[in-house]
Amino acid sequence: MDKDLRIIDVDVHNDLKSPLELVPYLPEPWRTRVAASGIGMPGHGYMSPVGVVRKDCMPPSGGPSASDPDFLVQDLMQQFNMEHVILTGNMTNISTMHDPDYAAAIASAYNDHIIADWLSKNDAFRGSITVAPQDPLLAAKEIDRLAGHPSMVQVLMGSAQRAPLGQRQFHPIYEAASRHGLPVAIHPGGEGAGGTPPPTPAGYPTRYLEWHTCLSQNYMAHLVSLVCEGVFEKFPNLKFVMLEGGIAWLPHLMWRLDKNYKGLRSSVPWLKRMPSAYIRDHCMFSTQPIEEPQEPQELISIFDMIDAENILMFSSDYPHWDNDMPTEILKRLSPEARTKIFNTNAKTLYKI
Amino acid sequence: MDKDLRIIDVDVHNDLKSPLELVPYLPEPWRTRVAASGIGMPGHGYMSPVGVVRKDCMPPSGGPSASDPDFLVQDLMQQFNMEHVILTGNMTNISTMHDPDYAAAIASAYNDHIIADWLSKNDAFRGSITVAPQDPLLAAKEIDRLAGHPSMVQVLMGSAQRAPLGQRQFHPIYEAASRHGLPVAIHPGGEGAGGTPPPTPAGYPTRYLEWHTCLSQNYMAHLVSLVCEGVFEKFPNLKFVMLEGGIAWLPHLMWRLDKNYKGLRSSVPWLKRMPSAYIRDHCMFSTQPIEEPQEPQELISIFDMIDAENILMFSSDYPHWDNDMPTEILKRLSPEARTKIFNTNAKTLYKI
Numbered sequence: 001m002d003k004d005l006r007i008i009d010v011d012v013h014n015d016l017k018s019p020l021e022l023v024p025y026l027p028e029p030w031r032t033r034v035a036a037s038g039i040g041m042p043g044h045g046y047m048s049p050v051g052v053v054r055k056d057c058m059p060p061s062g063g064p065s066a067s068d069p070d071f072l073v074q075d076l077m078q079q080f081n082m083e084h085v086i087l088t089g090n091m092t093n094i095s096t097m098h099d100p101d102y103a104a105a106i107a108s109a110y111n112d113h114i115i116a117d118w119l120s121k122n123d124a125f126r127g128s129i130t131v132a133p134q135d136p137l138l139a140a141k142e143i144d145r146l147a148g149h150p151s152m153v154q155v156l157m158g159s160a161q162r163a164p165l166g167q168r169q170f171h172p173i174y175e176a177a178s179r180h181g182l183p184v185a186i187h188p189g190g191e192g193a194g195g196t197p198p199p200t201p202a203g204y205p206t207r208y209l210e211w212h213t214c215l216s217q218n219y220m221a222h223l224v225s226l227v228c229e230g231v232f233e234k235f236p237n238l239k240f241v242m243l244e245g246g247i248a249w250l251p252h253l254m255w256r257l258d259k260n261y262k263g264l265r266s267s268v269p270w271l272k273r274m275p276s277a278y279i280r281d282h283c284m285f286s287t288q289p290i291e292e293p294q295e296p297q298e299l300i301s302i303f304d305m306i307d308a309e310n311i312l313m314f315s316s317d318y319p320h321w322d323n324d325m326p327t328e329i330l331k332r333l334s335p336e337a338r339t340k341i342f343n344t345n346a347k348t349l350y351k352i
Numbered sequence: 353m354d355k356d357l358r359i360i361d362v363d364v365h366n367d368l369k370s371p372l373e374l375v376p377y378l379p380e381p382w383r384t385r386v387a388a389s390g391i392g393m394p395g396h397g398y399m400s401p402v403g404v405v406r407k408d409c410m411p412p413s414g415g416p417s418a419s420d421p422d423f424l425v426q427d428l429m430q431q432f433n434m435e436h437v438i439l440t441g442n443m444t445n446i447s448t449m450h451d452p453d454y455a456a457a458i459a460s461a462y463n464d465h466i467i468a469d470w471l472s473k474n475d476a477f478r479g480s481i482t483v484a485p486q487d488p489l490l491a492a493k494e495i496d497r498l499a500g501h502p503s504m505v506q507v508l509m510g511s512a513q514r515a516p517l518g519q520r521q522f523h524p525i526y527e528a529a530s531r532h533g534l535p536v537a538i539h540p541g542g543e544g545a546g547g548t549p550p551p552t553p554a555g556y557p558t559r560y561l562e563w564h565t566c567l568s569q570n571y572m573a574h575l576v577s578l579v580c581e582g583v584f585e586k587f588p589n590l591k592f593v594m595l596e597g598g599i600a601w602l603p604h605l606m607w608r609l610d611k612n613y614k615g616l617r618s619s620v621p622w623l624k625r626m627p628s629a630y631i632r633d634h635c636m637f638s639t640q641p642i643e644e645p646q647e648p649q650e651l652i653s654i655f656d657m658i659d660a661e662n663i664l665m666f667s668s669d670y671p672h673w674d675n676d677m678p679t680e681i682l683k684r685l686s687p688e689a690r691t692k693i694f695n696t697n698a699k700t701l702y703k704i
Contacts, residue, residue: 049618164554164562197550200573201543201566202516209616210516210580213609214553217569221552228562248604251650255643256598257565263674264561267401291607293657298603301653305645322615 005339006083008346011187011243011286011315014072014087014118015053017063021117025109030102039106042096042194046211054319065319069121076318077124080325083343084352086126087118088156088243092187094132095158096194103132104142111146119151126350128156128185134195136169140176147180153350154183154241159215160190162197165222166229178235183284183349185241186222188215219245220253223279227257230270232278239349241284244317248291248299250306254279280307284349286315287341288324300332309337313346357691358435360698363539363595363638363667366424366439366470367405369415373469377461382454391458394448394546398563406671417671421473428670429476432677435695436704438478439470440508440595444539446484447510448546455484456494463498471503478702480508480537486547488521492528499532505702506535506593511567512542514549517574518581530587535636535701537593538574540567571597572605575631579609582622584630591701593636596669600643600651602658606631632659636701638667639693640676652684661689665698 016022019039023031057075059068066072077085091110097103107130114127129146131139139157146152155177163169165186177184192199192211199205200214219242226232226240254276261268261275271278293299303309314330317323330341346352368374371391375383409427411420418424429437443462449455459482466479481498483491491509498504507529515521517538529536544551544563551557552566571594578584578592606628613620613627623630645651655661666682669675682693698704 049616159554161554164552164557167558191553197553197555199553200516200576201549201551201553201570202511202513202573202577203549205516205573205577206519206581207616207619209612209619210576212616213576213605213612214573216604216608217572218553220569221554221557221566224552224562224565225554225557228557228559246604246608248607249601251645251654252568252598252600252604252643253565255600255645255651256568256641259641259644260561260565260674264401264559264564267559267561289608289611291604292611293603293607298657299607301657302603305650305653322612 005342006081007314007342008084008352009082009316009318010086010313010346011088011288012076012085012318013066013090013320015064015067015090017067021113022106022109025112026105030105041093042190044191044193044199044211046192046208048208048321050321052321054321054323057319069118073122076316084124084126086128086153086346086350087114088128088187089114089130091130092156092158093160093190093193094130096160096190096196097132097134098195100132100134100138103134104138107132108142111142115149126151126153126352128152128154130156131173133157133161133170133173136172140172143173143176143180143182147182153352154185156185156187158190159186159188159218159222159245160193160196162195164225166225166227166231168229171234174231174235174238178238181237183239183241185243187243188218188245191215191218216246216249220249223253223283224257227275227278228268230268232282233270233272238282239284240282243286243315244288245285246289246291247285247306247312248302251302280311284311284313284345286313287330288315288317289322290324296332309333309340310345312341313349314342357694358433359666359694360436360704361428361434361668362438362665362698363440363640364428364437364670365418365442365672367416367419367442369419373465374458374461377464378457382457393445394542396543396545396551396563398544398560400560400673402673404673406673406675409671421470425474428668436476436478438480438505438698438702439466440480440539441466441482443482444508444510445512445542445545446482448512448542448548449484449486450547452484452486452490455486456490459484460494463494467501477503478505478704479503480506482508483525485509485513485522485525488524492524495525495528495532495534499534506537508537508539510542511538511540511570511574511597512545512548514547516577518577518579518583520581523586526583526587526590530590533589535591535593537595539595540570540597543567543570568598568601572601575605575635576609579627579630580620582620584634585622585624590634591636592634595638595667596640597637598641598643599637599658599664600654603654632663636663636665636697638665639682640667640669641674642676648684661685661692662697664693665701666694
């Protein structure tokens with residue numbers, strides 16, 4: 001990598017030392033329950049045979065990987081010459097919880113923890129306002145509560161949802177984010193758990209390998225919905241960030257959606273441009289886990305088709321099992337494209 | 353098009369003149385019920401704003417489009433210099449029915465109708481053994497019953513299924529097809545209807561435009577399942593035909609699945625090769641509805657990535673709203689690739 005290219009990593013999973021860290025920030029009745037029984041996050045039943053979190057980056061101070069701010073700076077940021085990291089935490093699966101009040105309480109407590117125990121520790125950290133989409137009005141309130149914090153740079157929720165994210169019940173979230181000039185990001189992980197549909201349109205796959213491979217399908221479904229429901233016409237300054245959903249499916253999706261739009265546009269009269277134009281102007285994608293063809297040049301061809309240098313942002317997914325390290329990918333891009341993907345696209349989006 | 357290139361069209365939707373055409377082939381109690389009340393196919397609730405069937409190709413003899421064998425020969429085969437058509441009918445949505453006995457009875461009656469009212473009418477027609485997957489042992493019996501017919505060239509079922517198609521409950525269907533040397537094909541249309549999961553991993557989209565665009569996701573899920581469950585190791589001569597599911601997503605899917613396999617292969621120890629190798633050797637894809645980029649050369653780049661000339665077969669989807677006509681696509685291929693895609697790939701697969 002270019003020695004003078006400082007990286008912004010847009011998907012770093014800081015972890016709780018223990019669920020008990022949330023207790024001081026929870027109101028009753030949740031405080032007593034969590035203190036006694038933990039968070040009770042719904043599970044999807046798919047277990048990675050290699051674990052989800054790397055074991056080789058556990059902090060010497062104890063606790064799980066990525067639970068110590070100082071060690072995260074040393075192990076990730078200093079090693080890879082990072083200027084900033086966008087903390088995405090480990091709580092987006094609250095989107096799969098059944099009780100909207102409990103989900104909203106956990107989200108608020110988690111956000112307070114992020115501010116107190118992470119953002120205050122290092123100026124290079126930026127945070128995400130995690131929201132529970134089950135009650136979109138409560139989610140909008142949470143955005144209003146925290147959007148003024150100078151280091152909170154986006155709204156974040158799970159891609160595991162009860163419904164496609166373009167549908168109208170979610171619009172209060174976009175209204176609030178848009179009003180505060182914050183992007184909305186989604187992150188996978190809870191697909192198939194709790195109150196969410198089966199993780200594929202074919203139902204429940206058998207193993208983590210299949211479940212993980214199929215996560216991109218959920219991103220495709222949300223993206224089609226966001227465009228067709230007119231979210232980007234209704235909220236013209238809204239930016240949507242698709243974290244960890246893959247990218248090489250974009251040519252297929254944009255071409256198929258544009259073609260169908262040409263034949264069926266009477267059903268979405270609020271759209272004024274081709275669907276792919278909304279995607280190019282309003283959506284950003286993170287690199288990890290980047291698809292890896294045997295012939296690297298084929299990925300570069302895909303990059304050319306999707307204007308990658310303007311819609312991609314580097315992410316490591318540290319400390320997860322499949323995290324991509326900066327030196328391993330994107331070697332073949334032009335210096336200009338590398339600078340955008342590794343730094344300036346994120347800097348512009350997050351107004352850093 | 354090359355004047356001497358005769359076409360084989362692998363997805364032609366012959367239709368019933370009326371559901372009553374099935375009545376003579378149904379046993380009781382279904383005969384009386386269908387005669388009185390029709391078939392009662394589950395609906396998914398998504399309506400195309402332009403209709404599903406073209407109105408400009410209704411036969412002068414009366415009845416719905418593609419319900420008259422002679423007019424189909426004239427309107428499709430003669431006009432586009434077709435050597436053979438593979439009839440895929442309009443009954444794959446029986447895969448969404450709730451009652452396995454009723455679904456199997458409708459499938460058998462439909463197959464008897466195809467033999468009597470279509471295959472006997474023209475030597476250029478080839479038929480599909482439609483099966484109801486709800487009871488795979490009954491489906492296998494139906495395959496055994498009809499595999500000997502010289503014009504029945506494949507087993508066909510809906511891609512709308514209760515579960516991913518690699519899972520073990522479906523293996524009796526593959527065992528029977530494999531034993532008779534018949535490919536197994538799937539076709540979309542019933543996604544989200546009857547006993548099937550929501551048509552996307554994000555739940556139920558709002559409109560036909562979104563539903564139709566997302567159909568490819570179901571194909572991705574089935575393909576991941578077929579490979580990971582080891583179907584192509586267990587049935588090494590089995591060929592799987594993915595009709596009307598799109599193709600430009602294949603680079604994404606093959607690269608993502610191969611990458612995940614490298615990290616997680618301990619969970620699928622029966623696989624002996626890279627997942628993409630099974631796809632290339634065992635799966636065939638139909639062209640319609642082909643993705644259409646603004647820059648046609650980008651589709652050719654995708655073709656190169658997926659060895660398209662050896663895995664694609666031309667299909668028109670006649671007489672559906674979005675059917676692709678032979679003169680409109682694939683113009684930029686080499687003559688050799690055109691011959692394979694428009695003729696010899698199907699001839700080899702279907703042993704014509």
